[in-house]
Amino acid sequence: MRTIAVVNQKGGCGKSITAINLSGFLAHERRRVLLVDMDPQGHATLGLSREPGQLPKSIYDVFVRDNGGPFTRLSDVTRSVSKNLDVAPSDIFLSAAPEKLAAVPGRENILADALDEVHSQYDYVVIDCPPNVGLLTFNALKACSEAIVPMDPSFFSLHGIGKLLETVDVLARQTGHQIAARVLITLYSGRTQFAKDVVAQIHEHLAGRHFDTIIRYSVKLAEAASHGLPIVNYCRHCAGFDDYRAFAAEVLQQEAGTVAGASLTAEEIRAGEPEDLSRPSPPTPTPEGVIFSIEAPDAGRVQLVGDFNEWALDGNEMKPAGRIWRTVLKLRPGRYQYRYVVDGCWLSDPLNSNIESAPYGGHNSVLVLDEQHTE
Ligand SMILES: Nc1ncnc2c1ncn2[C@@H]1O[C@H](COP(=O)(O)OP(=O)(O)OP(=O)(O)O)[C@@H](O)[C@H]1O
Ligand SMILES: [Mg+2]
Incomplete structure (x- = not known):
């Protein structure tokens, strides 16, 4: 849509x-x-x-x-x-x-x-x-x-x-x-x-x-x-x-x-239909935006926060599809830090090995997007 x-x-x-x-x-x-x-x-x-x-x-x-x-x-x-x-x-x-x-x-x-x-x-x-x-x-x-x-x-x-x-x-x-x-x-x-x-x-x-x-x-x-x-x-x-x-x-x-050329449309992501969507993956750039996903089958609420949304919880809900929670963000080329917040618990991305120590403890996940990813 x-x-x-x-x-x-x-x-x-x-x-x-x-x-x-x-x-x-x-x-x-x-x-x-x-x-x-x-x-x-x-x-x-x-x-x-x-x-x-x-x-x-x-x-x-x-x-x-x-x-x-x-x-x-x-x-x-x-x-x-x-x-x-x-x-x-x-x-x-x-x-x-x-x-x-x-x-x-x-x-x-x-x-x-x-x-x-x-x-x-x-x-x-x-x-x-x-x-x-x-x-x-x-x-x-x-x-x-x-x-x-x-x-x-x-x-x-x-x-x-x-x-x-x-x-x-x-x-x-x-x-x-x-x-x-x-x-x-x-x-x-x-x-x-x-x-x-x-x-x-x-x-x-x-x-x-x-x-x-x-x-x-x-x-x-x-x-x-x-x-x-x-x-x-x-x-x-x-x-x-x-x-x-x-x-x-x-x-x-x-x-x-x-x-054309879109490997995955936002529609497909929301519907959660294709098989490869039944698994979470590290942030994946697509023409529709970057897909973020995390497996959290028992969670009641999952949010995605990062420097792209000023680490604000409000309005940054992810959507559940079976065991996986997803969201798609349009991001400009750049270097971003982010975390998933699963029922209030701030977690780094378990599927992304690129992490950095956070000023207030723990680790933030790091995502680097270059021009070709965001075209
Ligand atoms: N291309 C056009 N040719 C002739 N008249 C037009 C054209 N486009 C709009 N109008 C007329 O100009 C007036 C303003 O158009 P419209 O209502 O679409 O503007 P709007 O931006 O929605 O206005 P508002 O800000 O009040 O909502 C209307 O009377 C409309 O019928
Ligand atoms: Mg009008």
């Missing part, structure tokens, strides 16, 4: 339109898609609702358990939009969630945990974010491994983009959670020299961090959304159709790029 957040704290730059139409085309290409609406404005929800009305349940219920009521799972709120496309809807009530969760530990991982439960049901999760970097956006960033940053070619866009990429980098430094973030130019009119200059600057400054497709201004996109339809189901002869189709093809092409 690929989890992609559509994020930019700047308002009105085409996040929701991108989330809706990327989802529409991916579903059209027979991928099973869930669009998660993390914006209290509910624009992605409305843009996929032919008959809008009050929601019986929404993403708010997954986040907040009011009055000691039962837990709501993501699958309780998702609803089918069309073949291969589901939406986890939101509405204005979601705006109350950050305040209600202010004292709840682990509140930034609620979406990631909820998505874990549905990973076998979808090929893609596309998350539409609100226009700010608060708890809701942070949840989306923690849950995703890729981010699309729509950007309209205006003066303020260029200013904000550095900030956003900084947020992504800070997150990576603080939590070891790496996100491949790329800019998508939207609402392009091409008529003004200014727009052309901005695009040239984006291409120059963000080499390798932008999509090749440029989304042109197309009034049909707004029209389709107002009818509750993705453009693929609304109008096939307009720039909006051509551009989002090309964009979805670009996203799918990366899928081919990541899956």
Whole structure:
């Protein structure tokens, strides 16, 4: 399952339109898609609702358990939009969630945990974010491994983009959670020299961090959304159709790029199906990230800590699959120290002979990743 957040704290730059139409085309290409609406404005929800009305349940219920009521799972709120496309809807009530969760530990991982439960049901999760970097956006960033940053070619866009990429980098430094973030130019009119200059600057400054497709201004996109339809189901002869189709093809092409040559996909790791996964191994780099595993059949809880996540226990849980606990981390080239924490007991990796004395006693395991491991 690929989890992609559509994020930019700047308002009105085409996040929701991108989330809706990327989802529409991916579903059209027979991928099973869930669009998660993390914006209290509910624009992605409305843009996929032919008959809008009050929601019986929404993403708010997954986040907040009011009055000691039962837990709501993501699958309780998702609803089918069309073949291969589901939406986890939101509405204005979601705006109350950050305040209600202010004292709840682990509140930034609620979406990631909820998505874990549905990973076998979808090929893609596309998350539409609100226009700010608060708890809701942070949840989306923690849950995703890729981010699309729509950007309209205006003066303020260029200013904000550095900030956003900084947020992504800070997150990576603080939590070891790496996100491949790329800019998508939207609402392009091409008529003004200014727009052309901005695009040239984006291409120059963000080499390798932008999509090749440029989304042109197309009034049909707004029209389709107002009818509750993705453009693929609304109008096939307009720039909006051509551009989002090309964009979805670009996203799918990366899928081919990541899956081909991958010795092991994250999906396989989670499912724990292949036979060689029934044994633990020293940290193993794959195109999906580095696989960490340890055998701990009787443990109730295992965490992975290291200098890549500042040795923080919170949010660094490993997942059990039979006797083995696993996790996959995207790491940059470098030298890392780490330990497994099995039911509170800090252990060096029994399968890794590369160890170093730790300042507070015992040994840390050492992992060295060079360029070729992380490509
Ligand atoms: N390529 C496009 N051509 C024409 N209109 C567009 C295009 N993309 C978006 N729009 C329109 O521009 C407005 C803003 O788009 P959208 O709602 O997708 O932005 P957003 O970033 O999600 O906004 P917000 O930050 O408020 O959530 C909407 O009215 C939408 O219909
Ligand atoms: Mg929006």
